[in-house]
Amino acid sequence: MAYSKKKEASYIAHLDLARVFDRALRRAQIEVAYSEGFNPHPKIAFGPPLPVGVEGVREYVDIDLKPPESPGTGRSLQEQEQAFLVEVVAKLQKQLPEGIELSDYALRPQGSKAIMALVNLARYRTQAPFLEAVTSAQLKEACRKWLAREKIIGVRYKKGKRTERDIRPFVSRIEILSHENDNKAVMLFDIVTGNAGSVRPVEVLVSLSELEELPVDIPGVHTTREGLYIEQPDGTLIDPLEMVK
Amino acid sequence: MLEKNKEWIREKIDRILPKVMKPGRYVGGEWNIIHKDWEKTDVHTAFVFPDVYEVGMSNLALRILYDLLNSYEEYLCERAFAPWPDMEEKLKEERIPLYALESFRPLKDFDVLAFTLQYELSYTNILNILRLSEIPLRSAQRRNKTNETTDSNKNLVTNSNMNTSLEYPLVIAGGPCAYNPEPLAPFVDVILLGEGEEQFPAVLGIIKEGKEKGKSREDILAELVKLQGIYVPEYYDFTYKPDGTIKELKVNKNAPSVIKKVIIKDFSAAYFPEKVIVPYTEAVHDRVMLEVMRGCTRGCRFCQAGMIYRPLRERSPERLIEQAEKAIEATGYEEISLVSLSTSDYTCVNRVLEKLMTKMQGKGVSVSLPSLRLDSFDVRIAEQVQKVRKSGLTFAPEAGTQRLRDVINKGVTEEDLLRTSEAAFRAGWSSIKLYYMIGLPTETYEDLDGIVDQAKKVLEVARKEGRRGARVTVSASSFVPKPHTPFQWEGQDSPETLKEKQEYLRKKMRDNRIKFIYHDVGTSFMEAIFARGDRRLADLLEWAVQAGCKFDGWSEHFRYDLWLQGLAEKGIEPYFYANREYSANEILPWDHLDSGVSKEYLLEEHKKALAGMVTPDCRGKCGHCGVCPDVARTVRFKG
Numbered sequence: 014m015a016y017s018k019k020k021e022a023s024y025i026a027h028l029d030l031a032r033v034f035d036r037a038l039r040r041a042q043i044e045v046a047y048s049e050g051f052n053p054h055p056k057i058a059f060g061p062p063l064p065v066g067v068e069g070v071r072e073y074v075d076i077d078l079k080p081p082e083s084p085g086t087g088r089s090l091q092e093q094e095q096a097f098l099v100e101v102v103a104k105l106q107k108q109l110p111e112g113i114e115l116s117d118y119a120l121r122p123q124g125s126k127a128i129m130a131l132v133n134l135a136r137y138r139t140q141a142p143f144l145e146a147v148t149s150a151q152l153k154e155a156c157r158k159w160l161a162r163e164k165i166i167g168v169r170y171k172k173g174k175r176t177e178r179d180i181r182p183f184v185s186r187i188e189i190l191s192h193e194n195d196n197k198a199v200m201l202f203d204i205v206t207g208n209a210g211s212v213r214p215v216e217v218l219v220s221l222s223e224l225e226e227l228p229v230d231i232p233g234v235h236t237t238r239e240g241l242y243i244e245q246p247d248g249t250l251i252d253p254l255e256m257v258k
Numbered sequence: 259m260l261e262k263n264k265e266w267i268r269e270k271i272d273r274i275l276p277k278v279m280k281p282g283r284y285v286g287g288e289w290n291i292i293h294k295d296w297e298k299t300d301v302h303t304a305f306v307f308p309d310v311y312e313v314g315m316s317n318l319a320l321r322i323l324y325d326l327l328n329s330y331e332e333y334l335c336e337r338a339f340a341p342w343p344d345m346e347e348k349l350k351e352e353r354i355p356l357y358a359l360e361s362f363r364p365l366k367d368f369d370v371l372a373f374t375l376q377y378e379l380s381y382t383n384i385l386n387i388l389r390l391s392e393i394p395l396r397s398a399q400r401r402n403k404t405n406e407t408t409d410s411n412k413n414l415v416t417n418s419n420m421n422t423s424l425e426y427p428l429v430i431a432g433g434p435c436a437y438n439p440e441p442l443a444p445f446v447d448v449i450l451l452g453e454g455e456e457q458f459p460a461v462l463g464i465i466k467e468g469k470e471k472g473k474s475r476e477d478i479l480a481e482l483v484k485l486q487g488i489y490v491p492e493y494y495d496f497t498y499k500p501d502g503t504i505k506e507l508k509v510n511k512n513a514p515s516v517i518k519k520v521i522i523k524d525f526s527a528a529y530f531p532e533k534v535i536v537p538y539t540e541a542v543h544d545r546v547m548l549e550v551m552r553g554c555t556r557g558c559r560f561c562q563a564g565m566i567y568r569p570l571r572e573r574s575p576e577r578l579i580e581q582a583e584k585a586i587e588a589t590g591y592e593e594i595s596l597v598s599l600s601t602s603d604y605t606c607v608n609r610v611l612e613k614l615m616t617k618m619q620g621k622g623v624s625v626s627l628p629s630l631r632l633d634s635f636d637v638r639i640a641e642q643v644q645k646v647r648k649s650g651l652t653f654a655p656e657a658g659t660q661r662l663r664d665v666i667n668k669g670v671t672e673e674d675l676l677r678t679s680e681a682a683f684r685a686g687w688s689s690i691k692l693y694y695m696i697g698l699p700t701e702t703y704e705d706l707d708g709i710v711d712q713a714k715k716v717l718e719v720a721r722k723e724g725r726r727g728a729r730v731t732v733s734a735s736s737f738v739p740k741p742h743t744p745f746q747w748e749g750q751d752s753p754e755t756l757k758e759k760q761e762y763l764r765k766k767m768r769d770n771r772i773k774f775i776y777h778d779v780g781t782s783f784m785e786a787i788f789a790r791g792d793r794r795l796a797d798l799l800e801w802a803v804q805a806g807c808k809f810d811g812w813s814e815h816f817r818y819d820l821w822l823q824g825l826a827e828k829g830i831e832p833y834f835y836a837n838r839e840y841s842a843n844e845i846l847p848w849d850h851l852d853s854g855v856s857k858e859y860l861l862e863e864h865k866k867a868l869a870g871m872v873t874p875d876c877r878g879k880c881g882h883c884g885v886c887p888d889v890a891r892t893v894r895f896k897g
Contacts, residue, residue, distance in 0.1 A: 024282045037289075047622060232273040
């Protein structure tokens with residue numbers, strides 16, 4: 014299923030999401046498949062984590078549903094499947110927190126590989142206010158210079174520990190969408206995601222403001238993840254749900 | 259001046275949240291949250307839990323009262339918690355006042371701030387919350403300015419807009435520590451003694467009327483004090499003898515000389531919240547809490563809850579099943595816990611468990627029991643409830659020898675412990691946790707040796723049952739004498755003595771099959787000071803908050819150094835409160851607060867304790883504590 018995650022819901026941490034969906038499914042009385050073993054848990058899988066506080070326009074969740082027991086009569090299997098899905102989505106939507114909205118769905122063929130593992134690109138849109146006026150030329154130049162660097166050290170603090178890593182390889186594209194009155198810009202970031210990790214757009218902005226002296230008002234930055242894609246070797250982007258459909 | 263309204267706060271908060279831990283604590287929006295219309299409700303209450311969100315959201319009182327108050331059309335109840343220090347820092351930096359999670363309105367805008375007093379070491383958080391809300395700490399500073407200065411203009415004031423009658427919110431407090439709230443007396447306007455389900459709405463009714471009629475804070479207090487269980491500290495005045503003990507309690511002529519607690523007589527019918535808020539960021543107790551009964555009949559002599567929640571009142575099994583089903587439907591929780599002070603004592607525990615498990619199977623919902631006693635522990639029950647997760651079992655023998663267990667009236671024997679351990683190991687458990695207290699009245703080093711012996715005997719049982727890898731965790735907390743218990747007169751061991759005892763045990767338990775956990779001596783010492791404290795400690799509290807004390811119950815935030823400095827600066831002799839044996843003849847700071855259990859009974863129990871005599875469970879034979887039948891009757895169902 015594809016869903017959006019906005020407003021207060023953007024503060025639900027990735028690690029808490031499975032619990033949120035599990036409880037919503039139980040309230041909706043939708044039966045879910047459970048894992049075997051010592052500590053059974055519902056089979057729910059999510060796409061790449063969305064940073065806390067960042068809104069998501071099209072996020073993905075993969076839920077293993079228990080198939081309905083009594084098949085409808087006089088309809089083709091496809092029609093029955095479709096009807097079942099429509100019902101599940103409607104019931105689940107009613108029980109989801111405000112800010113999470115289901116927007117699309119598809120039936121994943123049994124035994125097929127989890128789509129989430131294929132996602133390799135995340136597109137973010139950020140609104141960045143400036144602390145002092147920045148001209149279009151200055152902004153363009155800053156982005157160009159930053160992208161031209163070979164290696165860029167990003168610093169992260171995890172549980173008080175400082176870690177450094179090269180963040181440059183994660184940024185495949187920066188686009189300036191609009192630039193109003195020299196005091197605010199809307200920018201698009203295409204970020205590589207996958208097993209090798211990723212970078213948050215705000216980290217890129219912090220680095221831009223430090224290295225290229227771009228006066229971004231970091232606490233005022235608002236970020237939205239526009240979409241997650243499977244980027245093909247030829248550069249075309251495929252929506253994961255479209256791939257299943 | 260810029261008005262710090264909810265829109266302003268909301269916008270500011272979004273800027274700081276990315277920089278704090280667990281921002282989900284500060285935004286509300288949870289499932290089942292209740293948003294009511296501010297303009298269409300008459301009294302606005304913020305239920306304030308003086309600890310962090312995850313702890314507060316686990317509290318049953320909050321769940322009950324939040325839901326209950328909002329069930330009245332005319333009342334609005336929102337929530338607030340103590341911000342974790344990282345958030346406090348940001349709030350201060352940005353000059354954002356503390357706000358309620360439902361509407362983001364500043365706490366200062368509410369008519370009532372209702373604090374729950376669960377633990378003495380959360381007192382600093384209460385004052386800190388007032389500070390962060392830009393509300394004066396002391397009641398005396400919150401009196402209506404209009405009233406003090408323009409008495410002759412009173413008629414003009416009463417005709418003005420409804421909200422002007424209270425300049426600041428009324429600060430109300432209830433909960434177990436309300437049975438001796440004296441250290442907080444100058445800061446709190448109204449204390450609610452007893453159970454809030456019926457009393458709280460009655461209090462709000464008076465405030466509603468007061469607001470409508472434009473009454474002053476003082477007039478509203480004068481009305482409130484006519485209700486049962488309402489204690490208005492400013493109506494009471496203590497004088498002291500040269501030796502520091504209380505000389506006399508002077509009571510305002512309009513206030514009762516003794517405040518009797520309020521209690522729910524028909525507990526089965528009492529309000530139970532089905533649509534509880536389901537947090538997104540995990541709470542400490544993140545499950546349906548099914549309250550099977552209130553009160554406890556065991557009569558352990560150290561236990562305050564066992565005394566102040568008397569009498570025992572069970573909820574009918576049918577009602578519990580119904581409540582459980584509705585709660586799961588409304589919350590989607592994956593676990594139900596049967597809660598009370600001693601759930602395995604609930605008469606119908608087997609029946610309810612079996613029924614619940616049949617009903618919940620297939621829904622992916624498990625059932626758990628939080629507290630088990632050794633003597634009523636049924637391995638069959640435990641096996642059933644722990645079918646899914648074989649986590650450790652927990653028992654509380656409390657003391658290491660039979661002699662000392664008789665002194666504290668903990669009616670379990672070593673045989674109970676070993677028999678139960680045997681059954682548990684046989685049923686597949688491999689770890690057991692044992693809870694003890696050190697520093698109990700009459701304790702000797704022989705009693706401490708008893709703890710070590712017991713741990714080793716349990717391991718020996720495990721070996722015989724073929725569980726070679728078995729582990730025992732021994733947890734030793736330090737005894738804190740609590741008001742309204744038979745041990746209220748007893749002194750706590752000095753911090754030095756407690757440390758020696760901990761060290762003694764630690765050395766004796768150098769065995770890699772035993773894990774020994776003990777608590778910080780400093781926190782137990784401060785807890786003892788405030789538990790038996792009086793009003794003269796208020797200055798210390800105020801000083802401590804200004805010095806930066808907060809979250810004292812959290813070892814990473816507890817500042818023993820500051821507390822010791824504060825005691826010295828304020829000239830307070832801690833020994834007087836924590837370690838001194840209070841005399842049977844002296845007036846205690848909480849003598850005017852009546853839990854229903856008589857002082858004569860407590861004295862008698864104290865005597866029996868020192869003589870090593872046990873008092874049987876009052877379900878068998880009434881011990882004449884004073885509660886039944888005058889306060890309420892014991893209610894039980896057929897098992």
